[in-house]
Amino acid sequence: MTDVVIIGCGVIGAAAAMELSRYRASVLILERENDVAVGTTKANSAVLHAGYDPKPGTLMARLNVRGNRLAMEYCEALDVPYKRCGSLVLAFSEKEVGTLRELLDRGVKNGVPGLEILTGDEARRREPELADTVLAALWAPTAGIVSPWEMCLAFAETAVKNGAELRLNTEVTGLEKTESGWRVRTNRGDVEARYVVNAAGVESDLVHDMAAHHAFDVKPSRGEYYLLDKAEGNRVGTVVFQCPSERGKGVLVSPTVHGNLIVGPNAEPSAREDISTTAQGLDFVRETAKLSVPGVDFSKSIRNFAGVRANTGHDDFVISVPAPHFVDLAGICSPGLTSAPAIGEYAAELLAGEGLSLEKKEDFVFTRKRIRFQELSPEARAELVAKDPAYGRVICRCETVTEGEIRASFDTPIPPVSVDGVKRRVNAGMGRCQGGFCGPRVVEILSEKLGVAPGEVVKDRAGMKILVNETKGGGENV
Amino acid sequence: MYDLIVVGGGPAGLAAACSAWDSGLRSILIVERDRELGGILNQCIHNGFGLTYFKEELTGPEYAHRFVELLSKTGVEVRTDTMVLEITGDLRIHMTGPETGYRVEEARSVILAMGCRERTRGAIGIPGYRPAGVFTAGAAQRYVNVEGWLPGKRVVILGSGDIGLIMARRMTLEGAKVLACVEVMPYSGGLTRNIVQCLEDYDIPLYLSHTVTDIRGRDRVEQVVVSEVDERRRPIPGTEMVFDCDTLLLSVGLIPENELTQSAGIRIDPRTKGPEVFENMETSLPGVFSCGNVTHVHDLVDFVTQESQRAGAAAAKYVLNGPAAGESIALRNGNGVSYTVPQRVRPENVEKVFNVFFRVNRIFGPSRIVVSAGERELCRFKRDRLAPGEMENITVPVKLLEGVAGEITVSVKEA
Numbered sequence: 023m024t025d026v027v028i029i030g031c032g033v034i035g036a037a038a039a040m041e042l043s044r045y046r047a048s049v050l051i052l053e054r055e056n057d058v059a060v061g062t063t064k065a066n067s068a069v070l071h072a073g074y075d076p077k078p079g080t081l082m083a084r085l086n087v088r089g090n091r092l093a094m095e096y097c098e099a100l101d102v103p104y105k106r107c108g109s110l111v112l113a114f115s116e117k118e119v120g121t122l123r124e125l126l127d128r129g130v131k132n133g134v135p136g137l138e139i140l141t142g143d144e145a146r147r148r149e150p151e152l153a154d155t156v157l158a159a160l161w162a163p164t165a166g167i168v169s170p171w172e173m174c175l176a177f178a179e180t181a182v183k184n185g186a187e188l189r190l191n192t193e194v195t196g197l198e199k200t201e202s203g204w205r206v207r208t209n210r211g212d213v214e215a216r217y218v219v220n221a222a223g224v225e226s227d228l229v230h231d232m233a234a235h236h237a238f239d240v241k242p243s244r245g246e247y248y249l250l251d252k253a254e255g256n257r258v259g260t261v262v263f264q265c266p267s268e269r270g271k272g273v274l275v276s277p278t279v280h281g282n283l284i285v286g287p288n289a290e291p292s293a294r295e296d297i298s299t300t301a302q303g304l305d306f307v308r309e310t311a312k313l314s315v316p317g318v319d320f321s322k323s324i325r326n327f328a329g330v331r332a333n334t335g336h337d338d339f340v341i342s343v344p345a346p347h348f349v350d351l352a353g354i355c356s357p358g359l360t361s362a363p364a365i366g367e368y369a370a371e372l373l374a375g376e377g378l379s380l381e382k383k384e385d386f387v388f389t390r391k392r393i394r395f396q397e398l399s400p401e402a403r404a405e406l407v408a409k410d411p412a413y414g415r416v417i418c419r420c421e422t423v424t425e426g427e428i429r430a431s432f433d434t435p436i437p438p439v440s441v442d443g444v445k446r447r448v449n450a451g452m453g454r455c456q457g458g459f460c461g462p463r464v465v466e467i468l469s470e471k472l473g474v475a476p477g478e479v480v481k482d483r484a485g486m487k488i489l490v491n492e493t494k495g496g497g498e499n500v
Numbered sequence: 501m502y503d504l505i506v507v508g509g510g511p512a513g514l515a516a517a518c519s520a521w522d523s524g525l526r527s528i529l530i531v532e533r534d535r536e537l538g539g540i541l542n543q544c545i546h547n548g549f550g551l552t553y554f555k556e557e558l559t560g561p562e563y564a565h566r567f568v569e570l571l572s573k574t575g576v577e578v579r580t581d582t583m584v585l586e587i588t589g590d591l592r593i594h595m596t597g598p599e600t601g602y603r604v605e606e607a608r609s610v611i612l613a614m615g616c617r618e619r620t621r622g623a624i625g626i627p628g629y630r631p632a633g634v635f636t637a638g639a640a641q642r643y644v645n646v647e648g649w650l651p652g653k654r655v656v657i658l659g660s661g662d663i664g665l666i667m668a669r670r671m672t673l674e675g676a677k678v679l680a681c682v683e684v685m686p687y688s689g690g691l692t693r694n695i696v697q698c699l700e701d702y703d704i705p706l707y708l709s710h711t712v713t714d715i716r717g718r719d720r721v722e723q724v725v726v727s728e729v730d731e732r733r734r735p736i737p738g739t740e741m742v743f744d745c746d747t748l749l750l751s752v753g754l755i756p757e758n759e760l761t762q763s764a765g766i767r768i769d770p771r772t773k774g775p776e777v778f779e780n781m782e783t784s785l786p787g788v789f790s791c792g793n794v795t796h797v798h799d800l801v802d803f804v805t806q807e808s809q810r811a812g813a814a815a816a817k818y819v820l821n822g823p824a825a826g827e828s829i830a831l832r833n834g835n836g837v838s839y840t841v842p843q844r845v846r847p848e849n850v851e852k853v854f855n856v857f858f859r860v861n862r863i864f865g866p867s868r869i870v871v872s873a874g875e876r877e878l879c880r881f882k883r884d885r886l887a888p889g890e891m892e893n894i895t896v897p898v899k900l901l902e903g904v905a906g907e908i909t910v911s912v913k914e915a
Contacts, residue, residue, distance in 0.1 A: 248625075249622070295718065297629065297630070297718075298627070298628050298629045298630075298715075298716075299627045299628065300627050301627045301713065301735070303627075304625055304627060320625075321623075323622055323623060323625055324620065324622040324623065325620075325621075325622035326622060326625055326627070327630065400594060400602065400604065403596065403602040404601060404602040404603065406602075407596060407598070407601045407602045408601055408602075411598035411599070411601075412598065414596045414597050414598040414599075414600065414601060414602065415581060415583075415596075415597065415598045416533065416583040416585075416596060419533070419583065422585060424596075425598075454617075454620075455617045455618070455620065456620040456621070456622055457639075458617060458618050458620060458636045458638065458639045459617065459639075461639055462639065462642050462643060462646075462647055465647075466647075476647065476649055477649060480632070481631075481632040482632075483719060485719045485720070486631060486632040486719045486720065487632060487720065488632050488633075488651065489643060489649040489650065489651055490649075490650050490651060490652055490653055490746070491649070491650050492648055492649055492650070493644055493648050493649065493650050493674050494674065494675075
């Protein structure tokens with residue numbers, strides 16, 4: 023009997039698992055896909071919001087502001103790339119200047135520090151590439167950027183290091199109330215649990231309905247993005263938003279922690295699984311972004327992607343206890359990534375309220391470190407290569423990722439099983455050639471490490487096989 | 501301290517190093533990131549290489565091998581499996597490799613021969629899902645020819661660049677069905693001989709003025725949608741054709757790989773996306789030369805060889821005799837010309853003639869190429885046909901530049 027089963031290992035499930043792994047309770051995370059962080063977590067704006075958007079008094083407001091602080095603290099401790107670069111919300115009309123004042127007011131009520139309304143010229147002094155038409159801007163110094171998938175990975179790895187179990191490729195098909203808690207039915211057998219946490223992202227309403235009366239619908243909203251070459255990475259130094267509307271926080275232009283520029287998203291109703299991009303959506307993103315930063319050079323695009331957000335139409339996250347021993351961490355739309363660490367904490371509180379004993383482990387491990395060759399000094403690189411020659415061989419040219427880093431990723435608590443899994447762990451294939459050069463080498467290493475033929479190696483999800491069959495004569499004879 | 505470090509051991513680097521050796525340099529190092537010399541030629545197992553330079557038809561590996569043989573008769577030092585990570589303005593070369601370790605070497609001169617990379621789906625913004633089964637043509641070529649694995653069975657190819665055309669034939673020979681080759685421009689970007697030998701011979705339809713407007717399939721490519729485009733290259737609604745396929749190959753252009761060049765502060769020409777070079781392939785940083793596809797994208801390796809030999813000889817001259825002298829004259833794009841290499845010529849540094857490589861920006865029938873200084877025509881060259889997919893090459897006597905200051909223009913005039 024497991025104490026807590028967490029359904030879903032996106033950043034919310036991972037944050038909850040990490041939080042619970044501080045305590046003596048046993049934790050089991052069930053993830054439908056073959057890796058963590060593969061839903062909304064890997065496809066969003068990668069921003070740590072300051073917390074002036076949510077309505078004062080909501081859970082969202084509280085969790086956002088606390089999450090912003092915790093996320094940076096945790097990223098620091100767990101070697102996750104982040105940067106507190108601040109954000110600007112731009113106003114292009116007097117009406118929007120009014121919106122900025124509202125946001126400032128909300129921010130102050132929510133406890134966001136350092137907010138300030140700048141004139142257009144002040145904003146342009148901070149960000150010279152801003153459009154001349156910017157009248158004013160709300161400056162939020164505590165906003166930041168982060169690697170969302172690495173944050174999720176770091177949380178999940180920490181949970182696993184501290185005793186949590188992660189079962190991949192395990193899809194929950196039903197929940198049955200038992201005397202002591204829940205029987206969790208999955209495609210790979212039943213699991214008995216005292217408590218269940220629903221962190222199922224865009225399917226969190228479906229999981230909720232397995233345990234309690236229907237209470238909300240996830241209305242998936244798809245956002246499309248551009249990711250631009252590092253040559254555009256310095257176009258702005260802060261996260262540049264436009265004024266939020268009822269459809270979301272609008273199109274942003276932001277640096278990424280990897281040195282690229284991210285532009286997006288739009289917001290369109292979509293199916294839960296629809297992560298396709300569209301010509302119209304991308305046109306909209308391009309044209310809208312140009313209003314903020316006219317100089318963005320979209321010919322430097324290296325990738326488009328889309329993510330689906332678990333909107334519910336409510337002004338708040340759906341976090342509650344709708345059935346005994348069952349916690350919903352549902353409807354986690356923006357600012358879910360920022361709020362994740364605080365949501366994790368709150369989940370533990372709610373479970374404690376349901377009777378879970380929270381007795382701290384004394385040997386809780388809260389460190390994580392990985393070698394990033396590209397960031398080392400020449401002396402450190404020389405020393406590393408001398409010690410392990412695999413760190414001398416560059417596999418991904420664009421991001422300068424070495425064979426040593428790729429191999430080391432297989433020795434982590436949650437090793438990669440796909441080409442994109444390697445990418446999320448060490449950045450190989452993330453650069454301007456998008457894996458054109460390193461793809462075949464990564465397939466080769468995966469094939470060796472997983473002990474399968476190259477034809478069995480997948481791009482990302484199970485089933486995304488890259489190669490079809492051996493050529494005449496096969497690979498042996500070449 | 502080396503006299504010369506050559507960055508890249510593909511066809512450009514090999515020819516440059518051999519030529520520098522022949523010109524008298526004795527302390528030369530080639531740094532190659534792959535495990536073998538030869539660069540991308542190693543995966544180009546089709547024939548058609550060397551017709552101009554060797555007057556015979558070779559495969560890519562054979563062509564590379566000719567130069568590896570030549571190199572083995574010199575004392576040029578080679579480090580394979582070693583990648584250059586940085587070139588500083590004072591010519592210190594940071595490199596790393598499992599055998600090499602991480603080290604910094606100094607050089608009196610440097611030749612940039614890093615080649616180019618393929619444009620990707622992200623660069624051209626094809627909408628749709630992002631399943632497995634979308635490859636650049638070169639990556640697919642590596643899987644088939646080097647790894648021995650077929651990346652798909654029913655194939656659509658976007659772009660009619662040479663690699664795409666070659667892969668249309670290659671995939672067909674390996675038992676795949678190539679359904680179509682789709683080109684957004686009203687003309688092919690590849691060599692005519694490749695259109696004939698790789699598409700027409702296998703009855704593969706070429707759709708000009710068409711592009712891919714959607715990719716369907718969540719895990720693996722299931723369909724691609726192809727639409728006709730208008731004269732501004734926008735898809736025309738209502739012209740969609742749907743192909744049931746499992747693979748989309750992209751042959752949508754090559755980009756010179758100049759991140760190292762930029763790290764050294766060398767000036768890049770936005771037209772070629774390669775370094776600006778003088779008549780002897782010297783870049784804006786004295787002592788640094790550039791040749792092959794890192795300078796501008798070639799369609800025939802034979803011309804890469806010629807250009808690289810010039811760079812190698814010039815690097816030797818620089819080290820042995822000192823920097824090149826003289827005022828320079830800029831070459832400008834005239835009518836119909838999209839770039840020229842070199843971008844600048846120093847007449848004092850030219851013995852008799854200098855070569856100009858360039859590409860046209862559309863198809864021309866019978867025409868003349870005119871080199872002029874202001875209103876004054878310096879020389880003209882007749883051509884029956886000019887196409888963007890085929891690089892042009894003219895040889896200009898330097899004495900025609902007497903009295904010319906500032907700039908000359910290369911243009912095309914249709915007869």
